[in-house]
Amino acid sequence: MSGTSSAAASIESPRHKEIVIRYKRNKAVPEAWRKLRPSELVQKLNEALASTEDTLIMAAKFKAARINSRGSIIAHTETAAQAETLRRHKEDWKGFVATEADVMLPVYPVIVHGIPIKSVDPGNKTAFIEQLRIENRQVMSHDMVVDCR
Numbered sequence: 001m002s003g004t005s006s007a008a009a010s011i012e013s014p015r016h017k018e019i020v021i022r023y024k025r026n027k028a029v030p031e032a033w034r035k036l037r038p039s040e041l042v043q044k045l046n047e048a049l050a051s052t053e054d055t056l057i058m059a060a061k062f063k064a065a066r067i068n069s070r071g072s073i074i075a076h077t078e079t080a081a082q083a084e085t086l087r088r089h090k091e092d093w094k095g096f097v098a099t100e101a102d103v104m105l106p107v108y109p110v111i112v113h114g115i116p117i118k119s120v121d122p123g124n125k126t127a128f129i130e131q132l133r134i135e136n137r138q139v140m141s142h143d144m145v146v147d148c149r
Contacts, residue, residue, distance in 0.1 A: 016080035019062075019087065020104040021073040021097060028071025029098075041065040045075055048096035049086075056085050057093050072104075073097075 023029060036044065045062045052058060060082035065075040077083040086093065090103035120128050 014076065015106075017076045017078070017083045018106075019075045019077065019083055020106075021075065021094070021101050022104055023071070023098065024100045024102050026070075027100070029067055029073060033073070034067055034071075038064065038066055041067070041073070042075070045073070045097065049093055051096040052093045054089060054092050057089055060086055 028034075033041070033044075042062050042065045045065055049057050049060055049062070061078050062075045063078050065073060068074050077086065087103060087105060094101045094103050
């Protein structure tokens with residue numbers, strides 16, 4: 001089996017294909033959008049992608065979409081690569097969905113081991129987050145620590 005890639009690397013989770021679109025200030029989508037059938041919602045989202053001039057974005061296609069209970073649009077692309085392209089180029093297409101639309105970037109929880117508990121001041125999360133950034137800047141690249149508990 002030489003020349004084949006790892007099975008783990010090729011497994012795509014449905015979450016990898018997911019794009020979450022929220023309105024700014026966490027407003028729910030307008031009532032007119034809530035009345036759309038899923039197929040109509042997919043059509044509107046694909047029309048937004050087709051409205052751009054970027055061929056990478058135009059090549060991406062949504063295949064399913066729904067509005068969740070919080071009022072966010074949960075849409076699924078055909079492939080994880082398409083979802084990643086849309087996340088990276090969100091500024092180029094989100095305005096065609098709605099002027100107040102924002103594409104949310106996925107966040108992943110991380111458990112930190114090996115930090116002495118006495119070195120963490122629960123009342124000063126900002127200092128702890130900054131310490132994590134400084135100590136891990138070589139491995140964190142552009143990722144950010146957004147919360148700690």
